[in-house]
Amino acid sequence: MFQQITAEQRLSKAVVRIMQEPRYVALAGVLMLGDRAVKDDIPTACTNGRDEYYGRAFVDSLTDAELRFLILHETYHKLYKHLTTWKWMYDENPRKANIACDYVINVKIADDNTDGFAVMPKGAMYDAHYRGMDSAAVFKLLPDDDEGGSGGESGDGESLDSHDWDGAQEMSDEEQKDLARDIDEAIRQGALAAGKMGGGLSRDIQDLLQPQVDWREVLRDFVSSTCSGNDYSTWARPNRRFVSAGVYMPSGISERVDELVLAIDTSGSIGQRELTMFLSEIHSICTTVKPNVVRILYWDTQVCRDERYTAQGLDQIVKSTKPKGGGGTDVTCVPKYMQDHNIKPQAVVCLTDGWLYNGWGQWSVPILWCVLDNKSAKPDVGKYVHITS
DSSP: OOOOOOHHHHHHHHHHHHHHSGGGGGGHHHHTSSOEEEETTOSSEEEOSSOEEEEHHHHHHSOHHHHHHHHHHHHHHHHTTHHHHTHHHHHHOHHHHHHHHHHHHHHHHHHTOTTSSSOOOTTBOBOGGGTTOOHHHHHHHSOTTOOSOSSSTBTTOBOSSEEOHHHHHHSOHHHHHHHHHHHHHHHHHHHHHHHHTTOOOOHHHHHHHSOOOOHHHHHHHHHHHHTOOOSEEEEEEEOHHHHTTTOOOEEEEOSOEEEEEEEEEOSSSSOHHHHHHHHHHHHHHHHHHOEEEEEEEEESSSEEEEEEEEGGGGGGHHHHOOOOOOSOOOTTHHHHHHHHTTOOOSEEEEEEOSOOSSOSOOOSSOEEEEEESOTTOOOSSSEEEEEOO
8 A cells, every 4th residue: 555755755855856956956065954854843844044844744735846945945044044144133023034034035936936846835925026135125125014015926925934043043153153154165065066067056146156355354445545644745655546657656644544434324234243343343443544533423314323432532432332223224314414514524434234215325525335235235426345244
């Protein structure tokens, strides 16, 4: 008599089938990371960013194509490091965070499987309106009491799985670093395997393979070069602007610069961890260029707080600063505020997620944008560098 295979066997069979599929060869390494198990007390499925758990009854209720979709869904959570990257969203609104991550993943998987290899289970979150966005962008568009989508093809579904945010945070710092390193290595190895087998790479995988620019180096170079004083000249360091033309001119140097403005987006998507990291780096830079004044402008749709530090107080920036904000994101309020209050720095450094309501603004001073987790943002004024949290 024919005996139906167990949920564990179906799960293993589905994973192998995905790894054999040319379009998913590059995901093979990520599919093999962590533990994968079937449990009786899991309603649907769950991941902590490393390990995956599947509800027995839920697995039994799915077709093979739907099970493949579910496994890909958990794998994409791991691939994009959702449970660590977007922890700030969970802290702010757990339900919205779960929904935002699911919308992003489900659109990607559905777009790649129009042939039915993987079929989205009935009732899962899907809204084509969010195609091409990352989870933070979707999160900011969802209402606080969100019960579904924004009117897309199937925007009234439920989160396909549960997300073990707390379990991800229970990993030690070393475990989280090891996991991030393992995921990056799995992506690289998967890309090599796909190349050898003649498989293509999705744009998402290609983006993940791009080397990350060290934003700290860009920041240091911008501040040190832009804020160079001109108290006196030296021939020991030729002016680089004229060297390419074969003309040697002295550089202007100074022991101290005047004022540096840090315009920091506090609309909600910039967490305390990123703020502390950024301010710590600014403190390091300030000890090098020795500005007379560092002014921090916290902003959302208006400048919510203006903090001014003299050279003697730079050591206390990280400890004493008090970020304020939480509204929308309109950076044009910053140059207007500077003009209204006659603030004329030598340079501005702006930290933002780049999801701006009203453009990049008009600036009368050099500006460097440090754009967090939004590679699609391309400021049309000043210089910019992308940061990944």
